[in-house]
Amino acid sequence: MKQKTMYLCSECGYENAKWFGKCPSCGAWNTMGEFKVKPETATRGVANFTRGTSRPTLLHEIETNDESRFYSGIGELDRVLGGGAVHGSFVLVGGEPGIGKSTLLLQMCQEMCRNAKVLYVSGEESLRQIKLRAARLEIKSPNLFVLAETDMEQIINETELLAPDVLIVDSIQTVYKRDLTAAPGGTTQIKECSMSLMQYAKNKNVTIFVVGHVNKEGTLAGPKILEHMVDCVLYFEGERNGPFRCLRAAKNRFGSTNEIGVFEMSDHGLLEVTNPSAAMLAGHPSGAAGNCIACVMEGSRPILAEVQALVAKTQFGVPRRTAAGVDYNRMVLLLAILEKRAGLFLSSSDAYVNVVGGMRLDEPAVDLPMVLAIVSSFRDKPLPEGVMSFGEVGLTGELRAVSSASQRINEAYRLGFHTCIMPMQDVDENLMHQMNIVRVHTVGEAIQAVL
Known part of the structure; x- marks a missing residue:
């Protein structure tokens, strides 16, 4: 029998007998690929079923060994x-x-x-x-x-x-x-x-x-x-x-x-x-403006990474924005929050943000370190030595709590950091005696605390 021609979308698996330039299911362009299908033998009336070896099993009879x-x-x-x-x-x-x-x-x-x-x-x-x-x-x-x-x-x-x-x-x-x-x-x-x-x-x-x-x-x-x-x-x-x-x-x-x-x-x-944290922080410059240490959670493991920022006056009509290792749209959003809520005029400056070591940081807790690095470069004033931070930034400039705060602080303390800038949330009381924990409500308060 003659083979039948079908078209399959490589993005979502949508099948159709007709070719489309744009997939009707996922909307992707030029993803419909041609393949041949062997026709099945058609039968009239009631089909003759052949029972296989598989049998239905009651749920409570199935063994659940590890x-x-x-x-x-x-x-x-x-x-x-x-x-x-x-x-x-x-x-x-x-x-x-x-x-x-x-x-x-x-x-x-x-x-x-x-x-x-x-x-x-x-x-x-x-x-x-x-x-x-x-x-x-x-x-x-x-x-x-x-x-x-x-x-x-x-x-x-x-x-x-x-x-x-x-x-x-x-x-x-x-x-x-x-x-x-x-x-x-x-x-x-x-x-x-x-x-x-x-x-x-x-x-x-x-x-x-x-x-x-x-x-x-x-x-x-x-x-x-x-x-x-x-x-x-x-x-x-x-x-x-x-x-x-x-x-x-x-x-x-x-x-x-x-x-x-x-x-x-x-x-x-x-x-x-x-020990990824120690490897990522190797070569960390001291006394340089535009860098801040962030602590993110990758599963059950806290990792410290260096977030660098460079803010310079633009030479063009439209300022340039570049992000490596962080979400570009999130960086642009934080720049707008700084201009609206903190009074920093960044609309006439180029902004570049980079995560050292090739790491990709997608957690919201990297918002506050990114903000502090940008402000540090904008004012050309380095953050004090031994400072790390984490926290999510809202559109009104408020800081929101993140998960596993005690684990992040413990990891920073183990690597020699003595000050933590973080949102208002509860942490282990023993950590209060080990590190200088500065809890702030807004972006403005965080900037005033270290810059």
Whole structure:
């Protein structure tokens, strides 16, 4: 029978027999990709159903034992996964080219192979290239098997014969199924190959790690349904020219999505950063205007980071605004609050805000440190030594409470800070004797307290 042509949106998975320049579901442009569908045999009258092996089960009869986990040997990776990888889980690792995804997974193989059999499938590198990279990373293990293959049927067959405990596919964009006419890396190929891997992981209780590339918008390339199929989505972030990398969980069915892992890229691969705060504050200038120390919560971990700002008189009719590591729209909003509520005329000045170390700070608690850094640069007056801050800023200039205030203060005290500027909220009484805690109501009060 003749195959039917359908069109699938790579952003939201919307299907239609007609092509659209703009997806009717999500509104994205030029995302409708063509794929072929095999027609099903039509039957007249009552369909003849064949009963499969699956049976309905009463909810109270289902066993709820704790999921079986195993450790990858990399503490930061285990933290993001929620305490280790779950047997039979399907994990997607995404990131920009050259960020270190393959390096991380290859280093993970070195530790996992001590107690498990691992198969590393590469569709991007030859066996010789993998061997050279493993030698550079000093990876030697008798239980690590390597396969250079892009045919999905062949990958499944070899995996069946080897029966590994862990399967790694690098990357999902390079593998293909022979019975599909679409090219490798297309929407249809990625969807079908991922479905095959997911079914194999659940049926054979094999843990599968899949590498996925990102597009120019920073999202995972391929259909959005790919992220819904997997159990865990990990994003590897960071500046390629910078030393630090952050592993963040965007989805995790077996743990929290707020935890992050911090790594440092070196000549011998990725090194774990067990104390990110000390690493981020290394090289912090003393007596320089325009910088303030912020404390943000990444899951259960408080992290101190340096927020820098530069305010200079504009040379053009419209002032320039640039943000790196913080939300651009949030920075513009805080500039408007400072001009309206604090009386600082910033409309004729360029403003640049940067987070040192390549970190991305999205928490509202970074509002107050950003404000203090901007005011410090505008007045060309440095903040006193040993001062850190956190707090959310409202549109009327008031400061709002944030979560885990005591943990943030403890982390700052451990690293040698003695003064904390924070909103009016309750903290542990013991901290009041350890640090000089200045609680303020508004942005104006916070500025007067330190500048």
